[in-house]
Each structure stands twice: as structure tokens, then as C-alpha cells.
Amino acid sequence: MIHFGGDYNPEQWPEKVWTADVELMRRAGVNLVTVGVFAWARLQPAPDEFDFGWLDRVLGLLGDGGIGVCLATPTASPPPWFTRRHPDAMPVTADGVRLTHGSRDTYCVNAPAYRTACARITGELAARYARHDAVRLWHVHNEYGTTCYCDHCAAAFRSWLADRYGDLAGLNDAWSTGFWSQRYGDWAEVLPPRATQYLGNPAHLLDYRRFVSDAMLAHYLSQRSILRASDAPVTTNFVLGGWVPVDHARWASEVDLVAIDDYPSSVGGHLAERAFAADRARGWARAAGHDDGRWLLMEHAPGAVRDAASGVVRPLDPGQARAAALTYLDRGAVGVMYFQWRQSRGGAEQWHPAIVPHQGPDTPIFAEISALGAEVARREPVTVTAAAALIHDEQTMWAWQAPGLDYEAICRRWHVAIGGIVDVVPPSVPLDGYRLVVAPVLYLLPAAGHRALRDYVRGGGTLVLTFASGLVDDCCRATPGALDDLIGARVVRHVPLLPGETVPIDGLDAVGRGWIDDLEPAGATVLLRAADGRPVLLEHRYGAGVVRYLATDLDDPRPGLPTDSGRPGR
Amino acid sequence: MIHFGGDYNPEQWPEKVWTADVELMRRAGVNLVTVGVFAWARLQPAPDEFDFGWLDRVLGLLGDGGIGVCLATPTASPPPWFTRRHPDAMPVTADGVRLTHGSRDTYCVNAPAYRTACARITGELAARYARHDAVRLWHVHNEYGTTCYCDHCAAAFRSWLADRYGDLAGLNDAWSTGFWSQRYGDWAEVLPPRATQYLGNPAHLLDYRRFVSDAMLAHYLSQRSILRASDAPVTTNFVLGGWVPVDHARWASEVDLVAIDDYPSSVGGHLAERAFAADRARGWARAAGHDDGRWLLMEHAPGAVRDAASGVVRPLDPGQARAAALTYLDRGAVGVMYFQWRQSRGGAEQWHPAIVPHQGPDTPIFAEISALGAEVARREPVTVTAAAALIHDEQTMWAWQAPGLDYEAICRRWHVAIGGIVDVVPPSVPLDGYRLVVAPVLYLLPAAGHRALRDYVRGGGTLVLTFASGLVDDCCRATPGALDDLIGARVVRHVPLLPGETVPIDGLDAVGRGWIDDLEPAGATVLLRAADGRPVLLEHRYGAGVVRYLATDLDDPRPGLPTDSGRPGR
């Protein structure tokens, strides 16, 4: 069975609407709804007052209607009473501004009062609904992603660093504090990367993102341990985006089912973006050893895309909602869920698309989603196998330093170039099953990563690397020449290019942009050269395998792919 | 008689200049000058020290020269001694930054110390000049517009909300706090919309603007009650702009004469902008029942426009200052006043245009303004009647949510399209006298607004509505279908368009942009269709009148107007 449904927020509606909703859900083929994501203030209207009666009735109605429940802990949005009592649990920006309630996601996961309050409401939910028939899945929190720079975080960061580096000597070495007189002599001197006069230390900044990820993971694990009172699996919904300080590859092994929210950024390219997101989700699931890489699409917008450049939410043409759903399902999703079921009358997202819009069910979107529900009901989840993998690394995304070159955009272009179904995986995943591995601009690469790439090729694999690969280790320290033996050439010099600057390539109706390496081949064959003679594409036999190296960035990187990978090559 | 003159700041000049100024004013036909706007530090150089001697002399000179005085209270710019003694009366930004003196407008109208200090200086002025012969008009404060988020404001906001909504249940309902767990359980939890993690609540944001308007109005009323010791009328100068948290329609009935400052934003379009501003001012005056809609232009720049896009202050070609003045006078202004009389030697606005520039009176601008003064002296204020009204609503402007679509620009294009003299009125104005009412994108519409539109058409009026009308009530809650019966069609779906996306229209050399509604006509006739068949212009007989509905945005919206309104139609 495929899960089909979405976020349902009955706390925004009078009870008579609930009955109508269940009936409409049945018409639409909905079989799973996420309940309770932002219901904290309703469930616990005051510090010592709980109200579960309404939720009992909602779950009863849904259960009676044959609709399963993904029950959420409501901790992503603490109620106003919490703020008032615990201002120290509100997040603080790098500039020292303490935020307050009035939106959502306003909390510091390292604040003791917040941790306690979260454990309490989660405990109440677990105690009451652990064995509820309708509950199929637990949904911890929502879209983890609030970074904070407060003093609670400073203390927790120091502990995290002490665990990671042992002592200050280790920290000073890892962070290269010899530069700019940053050497720490006492743990108390170590702070979050708060506002400072000029450029920050990249290792400091990167470790803070890792720390925030781990701090949020601890928050998640604390709730998961409480929810284990239930037999239902536990997960949280990963939100994608460069700003998100969550190391999803690491989290994937702590959720019982990888679940993502997917909001593409452009109307024209939404299906390609969805395919990439789906392949990433499956890559995380596979990396964590989950059940043949199956995963759940927890949220997407029904029949509309928010154009990131303009902020316009553009309804899609008929058929595109179906095309979107099939893109996910064909890539291993066990369910396609929407945000949200019924469009909110008020609040910040009152115009966010919904299955039941303000105009009601007699609307094209309800019709299209209902038809899709019927179609999906006849399908089963598919197990996907891919011959090719694309390495996409959130550590590299966070550490990336190349003005004018967008790591995400480069990876997405390679994803399209490879074509078909590709496992998009973190570098930690075993590579030996793949016929082709493409690792674009893998800027950050620890020693283990070097070994993994070498082992894969030595064992017969075909690897495609590019410029800007293996430039730093996991502490952002330069590692010059680290991959020279593998690519069969010395990278003598990096030449970042100016906006608009191009490098014509011999025999190719394409130009390089953004970057070109100066290479001295040492074992590799030159497949393509720039018009000025500089090598731009190398091929190197290494062990039983072969490595390609593309020294510049192409709008369409297909020429970088080997032809024997079954894809267009030179 | 037409008032002719401008802001005069003798406190910036030695006394010998005053005599020369009066002589020059007479040459220029000046008959009214605004004195004292920023003179607080000069009038009250220390907390317990007042100096009115200089002002006595200034008013004496002016009076002797036959020049009337619009006497201002100086409260828009408290002196540095005030800041030092009352830091809690300085405004605080949403980020928590407490501002300090060094500019102007730096105050919190809800701070008790500020209210007290304002009452005191106003009291002194009233006591001394209430019966002064030269004083023709009182000018309270200047360009109200400072928003503050401090704790004084928080407390006052709570009182204001309690008055508006009665209890917390009312507030929670009005603000749709079921969304994102924002339910308030105690008044003390309610705050100004300070910095928070993500999107704010639109009802919260809108009510804060209303509250700020009312708080400033209370400040104004407190001064007005003191100035009633004089028989001269009392007003304040409205400043126009999307950032201004003043509900001018509401304020208009509290001033004895509607007065606006007008600073167009573009050189090419300055006359059209002035016409729109003038028609708005008359609309407010008419809404408040003032004297046939007469109003005063309190400030504009002599012979120059600040191009908002570039910040360049561009002198206008000869004749344009006259054209500007006639635009205002032809639309009911009882006076045209300039900022300022004599260009300041120093300070932030030393390059702001003036009637007497740094180069002195032997300059083209002084000559042009003087000639205009002579011409104006032969005119009398005109009473303007308009057959058409354009509804322009500051509540909609504040609540407006449509990325890429500029509410002000849309209204201005309709204003041009209707042509001639149009009353630009708030929705509260009685509509029955108009042959044509155009209400573009009237996003926010409370129940009373729905009734007023229906009554107008039912009684035989001709109404033009557009897409994005009546989408929310006065608490920003969606009101789907609210106008369907009036337009004779069901609005099935809103389709916001991407930047650059266009909708070709059959039989029209024009395209729709920005938005198109999907409509199901139910009684209305389709007058225009998109090339793909979607209706874009409907006409519906309703009662004794007729309603047009334009479902998209046209660069030139004239095709939306009925031909029998005497304007170009289809």
C-alpha cells in the first residue's frame, strides 16, 4: 500500500468540519494524515493543563473512517505561555537578538527548560496514544532547523568540541587557530560564531553547523526514546535547503523511515528538482540500510510551486500534480503526502496550497488529487536499483567556498546529465555496487573519503571527478594534491573564473565557466582540451577501474561522462 | 484666497536674515509660513528653561509683513536633553535596538515621559500664542510615522486589543491563533510583532499597524485639546507612503483641515503622482465631511523631484513647478506650500530644494515660485465634483499579500485610466453619488464593505472590480466566494503569475500579467477572454446597476472600464 494524504490540522477548525473532512478524505483516497504538528497550545493550553479530548475525538473519527494517523509531537512551536515563562529558551541570533514567539520554530534545543517541556508533552502523548489503533507512525517535531547562538548553546558547543577533539591542543590544530591569533587557551573562551568584525574561521563555522545538527539530533532522540512505548515507527521530516543545519546522512540511521519535505524552487524545473530530492532521500535511506532504500515523501504542495526567485506561488497546469507524485513513487517513495489537507483561513500560510482550498472540494485541485488517490491505491511501493550513484555531500555544501559557483546547482546538473534513476548518496555509502559514481566538486573530503574513492576505482569502478575536489579535509584544512595520483595528473593551479568568462573547448560546442584547473597529466590521457591547449577532461586507468576528471564547469556536463557507462560521453 | 508659502525655520538663521526673509516672502507672494516644526531645542533649551523671545520677534515680523503663520508644535524632534533624561522614551526596533537622537522623529508616542513633555511644550505654546494675530493654523507635530516595539508599546497594545476584542477568546479567533500554536492564554503573553524565527501572523502585523495609528492619534488628540484654547483650526501634515502606520481615513475626521505632504517618486510621472495624491487628500476630506472636500498641500519640493529608485534629487524643467501647483489647486487644494522657504546651510537635508536656495533669490527657482505666487494670488479655491470614485484602501495596502504585484502602482494605473478628476476614497465613503466606482484589488474587505458595494450597485451604480478582491476580512481571514454573487461568477482558483509570464487576450492588443482568476460565469456576460478561452472580463447586471470584473492585471486597464461611463471601454 502507498501512503496517501497529508498534514491535517483539525485544531484550526470547528468539530463539524472534522466529520466533513473524514468523508472528503475517503473520497480523495487519503489513507494517512499527519496530526498535531502545531497543536501544542491546544493540547497544553497552560503549563499545568492538558486537553486531549479533542484529539481523542479526531483520532476516533479518523480511525473509524479507516484513515491512519501519523501522530506528531508538537514541539516545533512552543506556546506563548512557554515564552513568557522561559525567555532564556528563545533562540538568539549571531547578532545577539533574542527572538520571541509570533511565528513558529522559535526555540533553542539546548535550553533545559525547552528540553523539559518537550519531554513532558511527548510523554503525555506517548502515554495516551502509544497503543491507539489509528496511529501508524510517529512524527517527532517538524522540520528541524533553528540555529541559536545563546549561552546554553555556547556551553553545549564546548562539551561537543571537547568530545570531538579531546583537548584544546586538538581544537587549536583542527581549527588552524595559528591564523589570526585565534588560539584558545581555555575552554571558556570558545563561543558560537557570533557577530565579529570580519571573516570568520571556516572550521569554526563548519563545526558549529555540525554541533547544531547533533544538538537537534539529541533532542530528537530524547523524544524517540519516549515514543518507543509504542510499536509504531518513529521519524521526523527532513527539510531540504542550504540553510538547514542537519546532517541528514547521520540522522537517517536514527529514523525508522526516512521522510522528507520537498518544495522545488522553480516552476519550469520542478520535476527535475523532485527527482533529485527523491534520489537524495533514497540515498540517505540506503546509506542507513533502510529496507531497500524506501522512504516517505512527508510533505509537498498540491499542484503548485513557490518560485523562489520571486516568491510567487504558481499553480501548476493540470496533470502536473500527478506527474510530481509519480516522480516520487517511481523513485522508491512509500507514500506521497501533502501540506496540507485543508487551507487555513488565517495565519502566515493562509495562501499555502491545500488539497481542499478555501473554495472547497468543488475545485480542480481536489478533483486532480482525488483521481490521483484512486490511481495510487492500485500501486505498491517499488524497489529501485540504480547503476549509477551521484555523491552529494552536505558537509561539502556547508564548507563550500567558491564565489559564483553554486554547489547544489552543479550537483543537480550532473544529476540530469547522468539521467534516469541515480542514487544520490553521501560519501559514506559503500560504492562497490555501482557501475558509475559521479562526485562533482567534492570540496571537503576526509581521509576515509579518499580511501573509499580509491578502493572503489581500484576494484573496477568508474569514477567521475571534477575541479574543486578534495581541496580540504574535514577541518577545512587544505589538502593539496590529495587526489593527484587517482586522477593521474598534478593540479598545479586553480583558476576561478570571473562571471561571464568562458573557456572554449576544442571539438565541443560548449564552453567552460566558473573555474578551470591548470593540470599536468601524469599517467592520464587527455580527452578534451581548451582552445588554448589546457587539458579539460582527463581519463586515468587506476587499478581495475577508470577515473575521469573534468577540470571546468559545463552547463551540460554530459561530455564528462564515459560512454561505456551507457550514457552519452564525448 | 489661496494659501501660498512653506516651511520657515528662522531658528537656523541669524535675526538679520529674518528681516530679509519677510521682504523676500512678500516679493514671492507668500501669505502663510509654517514655523516651529523642529524648534523644540530652541524653544526649550533645557528641561526647565523656555525661550520664546525669538519666536515672538519672528511672529511679529511676519505679522507686520502680512504673512500668516501656521504654528507648529515641535514634538517630532525631542531635544538631546530629553533623550538623556528619558532613554525609555526612545523607540525600539523589532530587533530590540533602542534608537537614540541624532536625526529626527526619534520618540515613542506611548512613553509617559514623552507624552508629558509634549503636553508641556504644547501648553506653553498655546498659552502664549493662542490669540496671536498672525496665527492662522495650528500644525501638530510633523509627519507622524515612528513605529516602536518597546515595552510601553506592548502594554498599550494589550489595552488596545482588549478594547477591540473584549477577551482573549476574541483575540484568538480574530488572529486565527489555531495556526502554528499561537493561542494566547494570558494577556501578558501578547507582544508587539518583534523579531521572530520565521513568518509572522498577518492579523497580528495588521493590528499592530492599526494600534500604532491609534496610539499616534491619541498623541495628536492630546495636543489638539490643548490647542483648542485658540480659535485657529488644528491639523497635522499627513505623509504618504506604504511604510506609514497612519490610518488617514480615520484621522481625517479629527483634523480641521486635511493637509498632506507630497513627494512624488519619479521625474517622468510626477504630475500623475501629484494628481493621485491630490485626489486622495480630497477623498479623505470628503470622507470626513470637510467643506466640499477642500484640503491643503502642506509640503512639496519647489521645482524638483527625488527619484526614489536612485536617490537623485532632480531639478525640474521650467514650468513644471507651476504645473505641479495647478495640479493641486485644480483638485481642490486651498493652498500650495513648500518645504522649505530657505535652504538649510547644514544638517541632513542641506540639499533639499528650497524657494530660496543657497545661491539666494537671484535664481530661476525663486523667479518661478514668485511668478507663481503672483498668479495664485488671483485665484480662489475651487470646489471639485467628480463623477467617478476610485477606492483606495490603506487597510488593504497594509494587508496586501501578492508578491510581485504593487498595490499602489495598480491603483495609480487605474487612476490614470479613468482620467480627469476622480475622487480617491476609502471604502467607508458613501458611494451613491458616483456614476462610476472602481475598486481595484480590494484585497481586504469587512462585511460592511461587502454591503456597501452591493448597495451601491443595487441602487444603480456602475462598479468595476478586479482579481484579488474581497479575499480576506478585516482580521485577514480568507473569505472565499464573498463577492461571487455580485460579480455573477464563481472564482474557482487564483493563479498568480510568474514575473514575465503573460496572458494574451483575444481581440485586444494587450496581455494580462501578475495574476489571473479561473472563473465560472454564473449570470455574468463574458466581454473578454484569454486566448486559451478563460474569461478575463465579465459584466453582470445586479439590481439596478452593473458590475465589471477584470480577472487579470493590464498595463493600461482602460479596457476594464464601461464605455457608458464616458471613458474608453472595450
Add this chain to the structure above:
Amino acid sequence: MIHFGGDYNPEQWPEKVWTADVELMRRAGVNLVTVGVFAWARLQPAPDEFDFGWLDRVLGLLGDGGIGVCLATPTASPPPWFTRRHPDAMPVTADGVRLTHGSRDTYCVNAPAYRTACARITGELAARYARHDAVRLWHVHNEYGTTCYCDHCAAAFRSWLADRYGDLAGLNDAWSTGFWSQRYGDWAEVLPPRATQYLGNPAHLLDYRRFVSDAMLAHYLSQRSILRASDAPVTTNFVLGGWVPVDHARWASEVDLVAIDDYPSSVGGHLAERAFAADRARGWARAAGHDDGRWLLMEHAPGAVRDAASGVVRPLDPGQARAAALTYLDRGAVGVMYFQWRQSRGGAEQWHPAIVPHQGPDTPIFAEISALGAEVARREPVTVTAAAALIHDEQTMWAWQAPGLDYEAICRRWHVAIGGIVDVVPPSVPLDGYRLVVAPVLYLLPAAGHRALRDYVRGGGTLVLTFASGLVDDCCRATPGALDDLIGARVVRHVPLLPGETVPIDGLDAVGRGWIDDLEPAGATVLLRAADGRPVLLEHRYGAGVVRYLATDLDDPRPGLPTDSGRPGR
């Protein structure tokens, strides 16, 4: 001998690298390296702990290798222990955000604790190395430039103002506080220009920049007095840029050798930018009476330019590093130094170009710099004489108010137009030795400046002035007509132009942009007119000399130059 070398940061590297470095430096022809700039945390790892052993060894190795040392005081980057103990010595932004360590340059020069700590470490260095053989030059601090708005600064600012203006009456007059009720009645009311509600007072803003410059100068002088224990000359490296609150003309007389850091902003124009910077440095040196205008290039990037618009650091083509160095040397530099010797493995500037890049010395850049070292070793510093001077004024740069017109860009275009070697000088320099003086847009001009220009022309000089000259005095007060007699015309009106607006000029294949004055010639001859008849270029005989006045801005201003200056004229 020409100094050749760069910044050397041995504290970032193990000792074995030091030996290799000295050997490589000899190969590269390096004869001077700057040591210790960011070594505070290494030299003083704790408040009462010093470690000079490593520096002894470094200086020993360098001295033994025949390489001179420019020894820096490390005060530009206080260690984390300092921050922890003295949070009040961290800088505060205008918004009130107190910054913390984590970068560099994070200090307040007015904080007593910082001044004390700086004196202490400088004293230790002076005591130990004053007579060290290798030390050729002292380098105080690094790139002074941190502006702070804290309470220490407020107190120091008041003292500085009291010194400058005597009493509050003087201050109020100088700052034109009659405008906007800003009159100060007590020194305690005077504050740094912290965040306020609207536009600040230009005189307040300008004086704050001057004050910051003087406060930093006092910090510099305090270190210089300590370092006078040594016979070696003392300097600091000037960093160029509009944001820098340092009055270099004033500082030049306090350094024993003018030294600048030069980072051009565009790849295409880097040589012209370098020529301009070199001519500025020589101008400051000449103004301060230093040794025929000789100066030192303390830093530039080896063979690369950071494109300011994109942030891309673009390696230059072969030969360009040489061309850059010769540009400096031909314009009087006594040395060309690079930042930095060896590329840092980690830290914020790990990708900053270096002589020895990550890839090591077997690289094109090391080869090019080494060849250049050999070439430079055969040269001696040259004494440069210039027939023409360009007045470039940092006070005008700070005070400049003309949206859309870039003071720096205008001056650079004139510099190119004059061509060849030009002394770029502050207005304080004696002008009588020059055949031609060009003073573009000299907005701010005190009475002494007026006199100097008049005296120069009266004595037979040829002066070129432009629009926007002499508009304000040194307190930013308008000085209308101040230069009318000199240019032989009355400037009746300034007409700033809109972006894209052009003024065609008769007989010239060029258009005016940005600004045009309306002029009434009174003695001057009109050399060029706009197509509409307005004069755009005047020539006026004044005393024994001649003045040209160009009333608009030309992309190539050569037509403004007199032909008898030996440069292309009309």
C-alpha cells in the same frame, strides 16, 4: 636596494618548515619579511605568560639567511583570553551589537584595557628586539580600520570635540544643530552616531570619522613611542578603501615611511588601479615631506586579483605580477611586498594567493615571483617627479553626497585622463611646483583650501576644477559661490542627473552624465557647450594662471584638460 618579500607567518607552521622557507626565500630573492602581524596569541598565550623563544629562532634563521625583518606588533588581533577578560574592549556597532573574537580586528582603540594590553606586548617586543640585527623596520598593528560606537568611544569623542570646538556653542554652530532640534545643551548629550530613526547629521558623521582616525592615531603613537627604543624606522600599513576611517594625509607625517596595502578591485583595470594607489602613496609621502616621496608597498596579492563585484579571486596571466611590481617601482616604491609568503592551510584566508601556494614552490607563481626577485635585485628605488598633480581628498570622500556619482571612480578616471605619472595629493600639499593641478569634484573645501587654490593659479598655475567643487566647508556647511570668482562664472543651479540621463555636447563625441551645473559666465570663456546651449567647459584667466571648469561628468574627461599641459585637450 629594493625591499622584496612579504608577510611571513611562521606561527602557523612547524619549525621544519621554517628552514625550508628561508631557503626558498633566498631562491626567490626575498630580502625582507613581515613577521608577527597576527602572533599575539602565540607570543602571549595567557595574560601573564610570554613565549618569545620561537620568535628568537625565527629571527635568527632569517638573520642568518640574510633576510631582513619588518617586525610587527600583533595588536590587530587580541587573543581570545583578552576578550574573555575584557568584553568592554570589544567593538560595538552603531546598532549596539557588541562583537566578539572569532575573526581579526575586533577591538576598541578607546578601551583602557586594550590600550594597556597593547602597550604591554609592544613593550615586551621592544625590550627584546630593539637592537636585533635582523630588524629593519617596525610595523605597528595592521590595517587600522575598526570603527566602534561604545561608551568608551562616546567619552573620548566628547573630549575630542571639546578640544576641537572649545565649547558647546562652537559645536552647535559647527554641526548646524539648529536643524531638526539637535542643539546640545550638555556635553553628556553628545554621542557617537548610533542608530537613529532617520537621516543623520553629516557634520556629526564626518567628525566621527575624523575622531576615529585620531583615536587610532593616538593608539599608533603610543606604540611608536615605545618602539623608539630601537633605531629602526616605524610605520604601519595603510589600507585603502572608502570604509576606512583613517585620515592618511595626517598620519603620513607620523610614520617614518609611508606604507600601503593595495588590493585592486577588477582584473581588467588592475594596473590602472595600482598606478593610482602608488601615486596616492607618493602623494602622502610628499605631503609629509618624506624623502622625495618614497614609499613602500607593504602588501599586495601575488599574481591574482579579487574581483570586488563577484568576490572571485582570479589568478592573473603570466607577466602580470611583474607588470604590477614595475608599476609600483616606477612610481617611487622602495619595495614591493606580498601578502603572503606561504599560503595558510586553514583559516579565513586559506585561499588568499601566496608566493608559495598549497601546491608548493614547483608552481608558476613561485617561478614568476622568483624571476621578479632576481630582476628587482638589480634595481634601485627611483625618485619620481611629476608635472601634474591630482587632488584626491579623503575628507571629501567621507563627506561626499551625490547619489549615483562615485567620488573614487571619478578621480580614477581623471588620473587615467591626465596620463603618465601624476602626484595624487591631499589638498594640504604645496601646489606651486606643478604645471597642472586637477581637482575633480572637490566637494569639501575649508577656507584654507580656497586660498591654496587661488594662490596656485594667481602664481601662474593651471587648475582644472569640475562641478560639485567647494560646495561645503569642513563642517559640511554649504558655501555657495565660494569659487565663483576663481572659475569666472556664477554657479546658478546644480542639476544632478538621473541614471541613464545624458547631456549631448556640441562638437564632441561624448555626453555628460550624472550632473550638470547651470552657469552664468562672468569673465570666463566658454570652450564647450551642451547641445541645448548650456556652457559645459569654461576657461578663466586668473592672476598669472588659468582655471578650467568642467560642469558635467565625462566618461573620458580628457577634453577638460588644457592642451598646453602637454596632454590632449579639446
